[in-house]
Amino acid sequence: MTSETVMRTYECPRETDSLEFGRRLGERLRAGDLVLLAGPLGAGKTVLARGIAAGMGVTGRVASPTFVLARVHRPATGGGDAALVHVDAYRLTTLDELDDLDLDTDLTDAAVVVEWGEGVAERLGDEYLVVRLRRRDDDVREITLEPHGPSWIERVAL
Template sequence: MDERIFPARGRRTVADAEAMRALGAELGAALRPGDLVLLDGPLGAGKTTLAQGIAAGMGVRGRVTSPTFVIAREHRPAAPGGVRLVHADLYRLLDAGGDLAGGLDALDLDTDLAGAAVVAEWGGGLAEALAEERLEVAIDRSAADGSREVTWRLVGVG
């Protein structure tokens, strides 16, 4: 991931789920194997909706949902030569308590980074060790009109 593909820092007000998916599609179109995207925001902020857009932008198969019964799910590319997507909901690790680092290690996401783009919800403070370079995305849903303020920054790039 570099600035030629996506600006190093950005901010966008997103009015609804459709606009969130559109922003995700922009992000997804720029992802390559080895990229890590950390999504942060409160429950209901739109992290999974953004991940759905990322999947659409990457052109992967399968429906992206908030992983209720699994922590991570892999989505294969629809076209030959495409990039795999690993969508992880690390909230389940945080919610379980115990050894967070061990739980993250058990997911083996660092191995997946070699051939996939990893999108981790609730990854802040936990998944940074997976990659020195990453895209950190924060979603703020505090606006009275229901819109979301989405900010992002590239870390370790350049």
């Protein structure tokens, strides 16, 4: 089975729907997971990341890490087991800059969610999930899950 055979697209008419979708995804994440959020500016990547954080039960305000590049959110008491490393790769211009973030080390005890990471961050893991976001003219977000690797193919149905 290939990733193309299990790609699924969901519609989120409201921001609360995107947050809920992210929450359900976050509940499924575990240490070692790599998720790449792909889509144009304003598609809802950071909103989805906030939902993922809620589903993981981590602490801290989730905002776009554009200027700090990466933020670590630790599990709250009674939350999940894995930390969330939220990365914005938009400003990265080379693979060496990605390596400098040492994200492969973070993958041992955290789920890593990378905005603008497609084409750069895939090399951090053999298995990863690409989440494609598109904002239609009617303001509905379309979210397409594209799993890469057997564990993601099994978990892709939300």
